[in-house]
Amino acid sequence: MSEKVLMKGNEAIAEAAIVAGCRHYFGYPITPQTEIAAYMAKKMPKIGGTFLQAESEIAAINMVYGVSSAGLRVMTSSSSPGVSLKGEGLSYLAGADLPALIVNVQRGGPGLGGIQPSQSDYFQATRGGGHGDYHMIVLAPSSVQEMAELTVKGFELADKYRMTAMILADGTMGQMMEPVALDDLKVNPMPEKPWATTGTGMKRKHNIVNSLFLKPEELEKTNFERYERYAKIQATEARAEEYRMEDAEICIAAFGIAARVSKNAVDEARKMGIKAGLIRPITLWPFPNEVFRKAADHVKAFISVELSMGQMIEDVRLASECRVPVTLCNRAGGMIPTPEQVLDAIVAAAKGGH
Secondary structure, rough: OOEEEEHHHHHHHHHHEEEEEEEEEEEOOOOEEEEEEEEHHHHHHHHEEEEEOOHHHHHHHHHHHHHHHOOOEEEEOOOHHHHHHHHHOOOOOOHHHHHHHHHOOOOOOOOOOOOOOOOOOHHHHOOOOOOOOOEEEEEEEOOOOHHHHHHHHHHHHHHOOOEEEEEEHHHHHHHHHEEHHHHHOOOOOOOOOOOOOOOOOOOOEEEEEOOOOOOOOHHHHHHHHHHHHHHHHHHOOOOEEEEOOOOOOEEOOHHHHHHHHHHHHHHHHHOOOEEEEEEEEEEEEEEOOHHHHOOOOOEEEEEEEOOOOOOOOHHHOOOOOOOOOEEEEEEEOOOOHHHHHHHHHHHHHHOOOO
């Protein structure tokens, strides 16, 4: 049996990044993700790695750009306002087709908002996070074990597709403590990166990493090629967990801490004779459209449970092609729905209400 260690979600992300081969971390403290930076500050010097607290989030993301250009695994982390500051750098990474891992442990907003957990950065993450036509792979853990596992997965997907991956957690997932089996983390060998700026040794042409295309025809061609790659990712990398969906008539859609709350509500609804189930997207981009499309063949209603004013609900409607009603059960500003609130929404949907 694997030995388990009691860790905070933020600490699990940091340790998993090290296990995955990340030796460069650049960041800036902000609640509720500061433990990631603190952990890296302590561990990186001991393993020959680099920790640097940048002068700003803008500086940190551009340092990530530089290390990734050299072909090395690199990570930064922040919380909602800090990720907004990284937006331009995220777009530059996408424009240069550079792999990196970004962690967003979300807090309530907009603006400075508060320091309590939220999921209101869903649009920002799944629609790119910065300017221009691009996507990031977005992974949504719902346990501390998954915080670790998806960190490793994020690095591997980023390298595989030469693009940025993001762990989109919420403050609860970052701060809660659970047992983690770090020995169970499986890490594949890092692929070769012939495009990296590692020096030529006079044996090949120089590599240039750049996101600037002054000829519109070249930029258009590059964007179309990039979206061909995105289409492959959408076809092969979408992931979701289905819970009690075999005969479900009411389907909850939720991720992160909202999914954990919703599982309890689903179980209580079943005790009442209501056939409820849960679909938990693990990849928020690519969104698991096919799972929801199939569910729409037999459920009477979807309920999107979110720590926001309603963002993922739009993807649920698109994926289910609006064939059945999709309603919202939510709290915002740092509040978390209770199992009782979700159960009330299930009972209302079962009665045909909204």
